[in-house]
Amino acid sequence: MFMAIPHKQYTFDSLRPLTTLEHFISDYENYVPERDVIHLVDYLEHSSQYYANLDGKKPRRLNIFPDIQEMLDGTKVDLHFHTFDEENFSALLDYLDKKIVQWQAIEIIPRPDKASFNEFYVRMTK
Numbered sequence: 270m271f272m273a274i275p276h277k278q279y280t281f282d283s284l285r286p287l288t289t290l291e292h293f294i295s296d297y298e299n300y301v302p303e304r305d306v307i308h309l310v311d312y313l314e315h316s317s318q319y320y321a322n323l324d325g326k327k328p329r330r331l332n333i334f335p336d337i338q339e340m341l342d343g344t345k346v347d348l349h350f351h352t353f354d355e356e357n358f359s360a361l362l363d364y365l366d367k368k369i370v371q372w373q374a375i376e377i378i379p380r381p382d383k384a385s386f387n388e389f390y391v392r393m394t395k
Contacts, residue, residue: 276380277352279387281373285315288351308350316348318367355379355389362391371395 272276277283295301355377362375378390 270391270393270395272393273388274353274358274391275349275387276354276387277349279380280349281316282352283351285311287354287357290357290364293351293361294364301365305350309348311354312348312350358389358391362393 275282277285277287359377362372362377366372366375372393372395374392374394376392378392380386380389
């Protein structure tokens with residue numbers, strides 16, 4: 270399996286806190302749907318500041334709340350409900366490997382040193 274994981278530092282997630290392993294486990298154990306209001310509010314609360322600062326002017330609150338239903342029902346999907354870097358994703362993979370499904374090899378490949386890449390990569394074999 271090969272995955273490209275968005276690195277929070279290089280995306281619109283840069284102002285959001287990293288998703289903790291405890292958060293991932295809680296979502297899993299509580300059957301939290303892929304899209305829910307709590308995750309959406311976190312995204313809107315933190316990412317709107319990122320977008321407001323893009324033009325270099327004083328941060329302003331964006332009028333993005335009409336998009337909430339579209340985001341929840343999947344018609345508007347340009348957002349991340351969780352945030353990642355190599356360290357927290359590695360912790361998630363370790364947990365999954367020990368508790369859910371075992372993998373023979375897990376390799377995390379760092380983000381290339383090019384401005385056009387905002388992801389790191391994960392290669393896993395069963």
